[in-house]
Amino acid sequence: MVEHTLRRTPLSRDRVLRAAVALADEAGIESLSMRNLAQELGVVPMALYKHVANKEELLDGMIDAVVGEIDPPVPGAGWKQAVRGRILSARRVLQRHPWAPIAIESRTAATPAVLAYLDSMVGTLSAGGFSADLAHHVMHAMGSRMLGFSQELFDASRNAGRSGAAAAEPPAAPPPEFADRFPHLATIATAAFHDDASVVGTGCDDQFEFEFALDLLLDGIERLHRQGWTSHPA
16 A cells, blocks of 8 residues: 555655665665666656756755755754764764765765755854864864764775675684784784674774764864964964
């Protein structure tokens, strides 16, 4: 009954985008094509082009739909709490849509929703007394972390965003030849392997590592803000 009702629902841009997001969530961004999407919606591919001009416009719309899920600023919150809260909200959103960081990085220009989100974050910094100079450098320092993701050195989690979710595999200890060639990397890899990742603060827990780096950045930014830092010292 639900599927029959959905197929009777008139095709619209919103419906096209929601179906595309759901398809990418399920099978990864590499599985998404106008043909597959049309099949999912029960229409001919040409019907989609009345609502999105091409796949590039489709991806832009999908990104904006996902960014629209990020929580708004908490009224009355200080800049640090507000920025941290929204970044962690963005991370939760992207964890629901693991293909989104890949799509965001593939764009040659930021989409309207991404620009609006970043603009509001700069506005939060400005309302917290940040100079335009410091806010500028903060945005550079935060990078993609401002949008809830980061390019971690040993992050394999984006594979799910490319080809769909797969069963998690337990971490493997580095082979002996790895330690011979890269002894310092082997030391930290072995330490992470032996730690219990189920305990907060130990092992390679993605959420812990993200918040650890985020708080390091925010604490340093807070210190610079209190000092009245400028990139053009007198």
